[in-house]
Amino acid sequence: MATLDEAIEKGRRKRRLMAIGFSVSILALLIIYFGWLFLTKGYSFTVKPAEAAQTQRFAVNSGIGFFIDNKYYAVGSGGLVAVSADKYQTKEVQVNDNSPSTIEVELEPKPAKVTITTEPGANDIVWSVNGEQRETASTFEDEFAPGTYTVSASHPAYEPASVAIEALIDGKVEEQIRLTPISGTISINSSPAGASVTLDGEEVGSTPVTVAKVGGDYPVVVNYPGYEPVTDTVSLTVRNKEPKRNYRLQPVQATVNVSVSPKGGALLVNGAPAKNPISVDANKEHVIRYEKAGYIKQSRTIKLGPAENQQLAFNLDPEMGDVAFTANEPSDVYINGQKQGVTPLRTKLQALPSEVEFRKTGYRTVKQEFQPSSERLVNVKAEMLRAFDARRKEGKPLFVSTLGIEMNRLSPKKFTMGSPVNEPSRGRNEHQVKVDFSRDVWISRHEITEAQFAAFKGSGSKTKMPVTNVSWDEAALFTNWLSEQEGLQPFYKISNGKVVGTDAGSRGYRLPTEAEWEYIAKINRRADSTIYVWGSQDHLRDKQGNFADESEKGQQTFILRGYNDGFAGKAPVGSFKAERGGFFDLDGNVKEWVHDSYTLNPPDLDRVYTDYLGAARGNGNVVKGASYKTGRLKNIRASVRDGESASAEDIGFRIARYHE
Secondary structure (H helix, E strand, O other): OOOHHHOOOOOOHHHHHHHHHHHHHHHHHHHHHHHHHHHHEEEEEEEEEEHHHOOOEEEEEEEEEEEOOEEEEEEEEEEEEEEOOOEEEEEEEEEEEOOOOOOEEEEEOOOOEEEEHHHHHHHEEEEOOOOOOEEEEEEEEEEEEOEEEEEEEEOOOOOEEEEEEEEEEOEEEEEEEEEEEEEEEEEEEOOOOEEEEEEEOEEEEOOOOOEEEOOEEEEEEEEEEEOEEEEEEEEEEEOOOOEEEEEOOOEOOOEEEEEEEOOOEEEOOOOOEEEOOOEEEEEEEEEEEEOOOOOOOOEEEEEEOOOOOOEEEEEOOOOOEEEEEEEOOOEEEEEOOEEEEOOOOOEEEOOOOOOEEEEOOOEOOOEEEEEOOOOOEEEEEEEEHHHHHHHHHHHOOOOHOOOOOEEEEEOOOOOOOOOOOOOOOOOOOOOEEEEEEEOOOOOOOOOOHHHHHHHHHHOOOOOOOOOOOOOOHHHHHHHHHHHHOOOOOOOOOEEOOOEEEEOOOOOEOOOOOHHHHHHHHOOOOOHHHHHHHHOOOOOOOOOOOOOOOHHHHHHHOOOOOOOOOOOOOOOOOOHHHHHOOOOOOOOOOEEEEEEOOOOOOOOOOEEEEEHHHHHHHOOOEEEOOOOOOOOOOHHHOOOOOEEEEOOOOOEEOOEEEEEE
């Protein structure tokens, strides 16, 4: 009985398993069906032209999909389909969700291969198709789209010829063009007449002579007794079927070998330059001359027979002349770098182009070029000027110009420096000070560069980056050095490398005062005082200046978000547009030392300070302007001022001096 129950239970389990299997199969079929329904998309392809559609073929190059006849079923987003047909070029079509349900494909026919030769064969044939020049070659080979064409062959030695061809789809064309040589005449004449003429290796008579020839290049040799032979090539071409030559024969030459002392002079024959040995016409007189600057020239007259050879020697004597040197101040006289004496000086010198320098301590060296003469006394005079007076006479400070420092002259007017109490983000140290100016001032357009400062230090830097990591005293020493080069009284009094005082009456170079700096930053050439160098608008224009832009993100706390100036650190001076007064980088790049001592004590607010140099004493010196590290708009205001006592990687300076 137990065995029967087990069999019945076993049968039930089997039927349950079969039912489950059947249900799973039905579910799988439903999944496949709905997957097909939702995941596939069909596209119909129409191939043109009709001839191509007759042999159309499709292939799936990429993506998941398949073709049934001309219908493409794509699984997913699409794929790359290749469409081809007999005698037509394969074309790839990208199918995606944006493609239409019916896709038209226009196939291009395969070109015909064309080969054209000539009879006879020739190099350098110019081939043209329908009047348009294609190439220069002995054989023409190309592929043509179906159609009718005219192919032409041109060559200087043959008449132009052409052939008409019909190019079929995926066809092959082989043609040959028969070339007809051109014919014409070659005429040869000479002076004197009667010279024998050999043409292409064959003697054809005596000049004048005319010979009939077909097109081509012909070597010509013309001979006449007692004259140099002439060799040439004459071309008989389509454009010139009657070439003519008229040769002026030259007598057989004679030779002159010349030795000279000193060397390096000019050898002339009948006044024209010549090379040694000299070739001259026989049986004629010739004047041969040798000359060199600073020496007395010599000449010889000769007459030689055909093929004769003669030796000549020229030994020149120095030409000497008297020269007198004078100056308005007793000065040392250096001639070609060697000291010769003190003015007034008279001496005898060789008649060569020379340079004299008049030198005197504290005066501008005067250089002049002169050339002594054996025929007269040469007077050389110099007007000696002190260095700065010489530069003023020339209208510009020449030494700073040699360093590339450009200066702008200003006539500042009375204004109130600092910021008004109602200016947004105003600092408590931005004292309002009434200032006026009694003297014009020169201020450098750019911040001083590393290369310019290196000239002072004697180092080799040549960059246009603004110099930084320079202390206020080092900047002042640089300005004194400029003054010394210009012959100006230095503005700063120095002791042990430190500034201990100033000479307010000096015209020497110095740092701009804070008043001068603010004048050019917010007053000069402006209708009204501005908050920023560019105006009073609280936003930066594109590429306004070098500030802490997006490149400083993560490097410091504050940056100007969304602003990019193209530089992560310092920028070469002049990289940004000048402000309206012609000054560069006033609002950015690096901060700038100015002359004034830094103090928090306000001056007398009712007093007008003329030629204001700032407080007599303070804690460090004033720094003006923003830098590539400035990341807050309020710190770019022209009235912002800081006090610093040490150099920094973002502090530089510019220079100034009084005009009078």
